[in-house]
Amino acid sequence: MKTRDVLAKTRTGIAGLDEITNGGLPAGRPTLICGSAGCGKTLLAMEFLVRGATTYGEPGVFMAFEENEEELTRNVASLGFDLKALAAGKKLVLDHVRIEWSEIQETGAYDLEGLFVRLAYAIDSIGAKRVALDTVEALFAGLPNEAILRAELRRLFRWLKAKGVTAIITGERGEGTLTRHGLEEYVADCVIVLDHRVINQISTRRLRVVKYRGSLHGTNEYPFLIGESGISVLPITSMRLEHAAPTQRISTGVARLDAMFGGKGFFRGSSALISGCAGTGKTSLAAAFAAAACQRGERALYFAFEESSRQIMRNMLSVGIDLEPWVKRRRLEFHAARPNLQGLEMHLLAIHDRVQEAKPRVVIMDPITNLVSVGDQMEVRSMLTRLIDFFKSRQITALFTSLTSDDHAAEHSEVGVSSLMDTWILLRNLECGGERNRALYVLKSRGLAHSNQVREFMLSRAGINLVDVYTGGGAVLAGAARLAQEENEAVEAQLRRERMARLDREMARKRQVVEAQIAALRAGLEAEVEELKQSLVEEGMREAAAARGRRAMAGKRIADLEKRASDVRRRALTTR
Amino acid sequence: MNTTEKPKPGAAQGAEGEAWKLRLYVAGQTPKCIAAFANLKTICEEHMAGKYQIEVIDLLKDPKLARGDQILAIPTLVRKLPEPVRKIIGDLSNTERVLVGLDLRHG
Numbered sequence: 001m002k003t004r005d006v007l008a009k010t011r012t013g014i015a016g017l018d019e020i021t022n023g024g025l026p027a028g029r030p031t032l033i034c035g036s037a038g039c040g041k042t043l044l045a046m047e048f049l050v051r052g053a054t055t056y057g058e059p060g061v062f063m064a065f066e067e068n069e070e071e072l073t074r075n076v077a078s079l080g081f082d083l084k085a086l087a088a089g090k091k092l093v094l095d096h097v098r099i100e101w102s103e104i105q106e107t108g109a110y111d112l113e114g115l116f117v118r119l120a121y122a123i124d125s126i127g128a129k130r131v132a133l134d135t136v137e138a139l140f141a142g143l144p145n146e147a148i149l150r151a152e153l154r155r156l157f158r159w160l161k162a163k164g165v166t167a168i169i170t171g172e173r174g175e176g177t178l179t180r181h182g183l184e185e186y187v188a189d190c191v192i193v194l195d196h197r198v199i200n201q202i203s204t205r206r207l208r209v210v211k212y213r214g215s216l217h218g219t220n221e222y223p224f225l226i227g228e229s230g231i232s233v234l235p236i237t238s239m240r241l242e243h244a245a246p247t248q249r250i251s252t253g254v255a256r257l258d259a260m261f262g263g264k265g266f267f268r269g270s271s272a273l274i275s276g277c278a279g280t281g282k283t284s285l286a287a288a289f290a291a292a293a294c295q296r297g298e299r300a301l302y303f304a305f306e307e308s309s310r311q312i313m314r315n316m317l318s319v320g321i322d323l324e325p326w327v328k329r330r331r332l333e334f335h336a337a338r339p340n341l342q343g344l345e346m347h348l349l350a351i352h353d354r355v356q357e358a359k360p361r362v363v364i365m366d367p368i369t370n371l372v373s374v375g376d377q378m379e380v381r382s383m384l385t386r387l388i389d390f391f392k393s394r395q396i397t398a399l400f401t402s403l404t405s406d407d408h409a410a411e412h413s414e415v416g417v418s419s420l421m422d423t424w425i426l427l428r429n430l431e432c433g434g435e436r437n438r439a440l441y442v443l444k445s446r447g448l449a450h451s452n453q454v455r456e457f458m459l460s461r462a463g464i465n466l467v468d469v470y471t472g473g474g475a476v477l478a479g480a481a482r483l484a485q486e487e488n489e490a491v492e493a494q495l496r497r498e499r500m501a502r503l504d505r506e507m508a509r510k511r512q513v514v515e516a517q518i519a520a521l522r523a524g525l526e527a528e529v530e531e532l533k534q535s536l537v538e539e540g541m542r543e544a545a546a547a548r549g550r551r552a553m554a555g556k557r558i559a560d561l562e563k564r565a566s567d568v569r570r571r572a573l574t575t576r
Numbered sequence: 577m578n579t580t581e582k583p584k585p586g587a588a589q590g591a592e593g594e595a596w597k598l599r600l601y602v603a604g605q606t607p608k609c610i611a612a613f614a615n616l617k618t619i620c621e622e623h624m625a626g627k628y629q630i631e632v633i634d635l636l637k638d639p640k641l642a643r644g645d646q647i648l649a650i651p652t653l654v655r656k657l658p659e660p661v662r663k664i665i666g667d668l669s670n671t672e673r674v675l676v677g678l679d680l681r682h683g
Binding site for chain 1: 601603606608611612615620635636637640642643646647648649650651652653662663664665666667668669670673676677
């Protein structure tokens, strides 16, 4: 509490209520708790006293005007409150005030000093600091003189203040007024209204601080629940966004999916949503995640809202995930319940309780969409917000699955909760070539470089696998169509290779042919050259013979033939 | 100390053999309590002289009795005997009502 906050407060010890009231109820003053029958007034008053006695060392007096001591003791025993032991330890006094006004004859002026004496005696006998009056309005029933009672009640509340006890006075809700008999007139410091509404056949309790003189307080209606350990008010607005952000990464349980998140999977303590329509493999992914956690030696809690734990284990065997050994080794714990078994708040409480008990590192909620059947979208969102906050504050990695009705609306219908999630994996059905295939892609992942690729998501006996889909030619093909496409491509490639080989061979052949022709030409040329040479020689010889003849002739005639003969010889030599 | 108004000797038994055992709860000497006691005395003397017994219990002196006898209003007169037990609250100034309450007269 801040030092300038002059109003002293008494902690109630009731989970959440102290946050809403910024520290508790006004100390040394009476507080009015009103609400209709069965909304938890008596229990709240009783828990105030029990917590005071057990946690804060403040003994209390419970004055019951409706139920007797035994009934009260029995009624709260289920919440773990042992009133007998508290009474024996002088921590609590239960006093049942039995009133049978109808049997009582009024014969003149009177007051309620007897009640004051009783209360004072009870308070003094154990040094009580807390008092609960449940409910003084019972005094009005068949009351001979209401004027006297009103005056006495006014005196009672003044007296309680003077006594310095922190008191809770309960009152039945009236029509148009907070309490049937206008108790709020007398108790003006703090008024809390409890409400019990049934929406869609499921009841939700709510609490609202209507008035708190001299103090700040939450003004909203807060859902509260009566669980196995008492009342628990869940104020969403008191939760602050202050959780740690670990950088450790944990596997999704599918190697190829890890690869899509940069090879390492989710951040620890983050929340992931897997959404998709029916039969896209949400539960299989969730189970793989759980199995991976168990493999690492971590505890996992699996909240199933649709299938029983046996059913999930059997079904997951068909995709090669055997969860049973983990359940046997108590690493994996299932908690299967129909959503409409109880209200959202009860679910929330049950989850809180289970998580607090089992202390898991990983929690799976499958599927959260079914919770909408219990509350409306806003309530579910508010519940999930609180749940995610709760998980984050404990560094629990949470995986939620969500069923979407239509492939096209998938991205819209989930906006309500998807903004709360750190990672969102979308599963889709791809229909082509007369068959349905699963596709997976990562829509968002805060703080992680993630793949933008659509992967075909394959479930088989060997487990979960992700395969690249065929994305050529402006179409996304998966399944048989993808296989056919791959087949086509393989054939085409083969043909291409063969065509190339054939061209190669033809080229070689052509080269051979040309080379052969070249050889033939060369051979022809040589033959011709040889012939020409031969004829040259012959011509030369003929020439020589002629020259010889002419020389002989000239010798006979004595002419100058010497020079010409040597020219002819030279010419013959160069042509060779 | 709580006081017990002893019946007069020799008058313990009434005509019908009935003994009246009355208990008056008060809280200190308030005007209402004093008036109640005086009124009770008068009525008893008039209607059950010699066969009644009045026990006055001051809750300020003995507060735990308030719980045992389920006393809220002060003053409260309890008819312990004859049975059944009856309770009358107020200062007993309305004699008619007291008589009805004590079953001495049918109202």
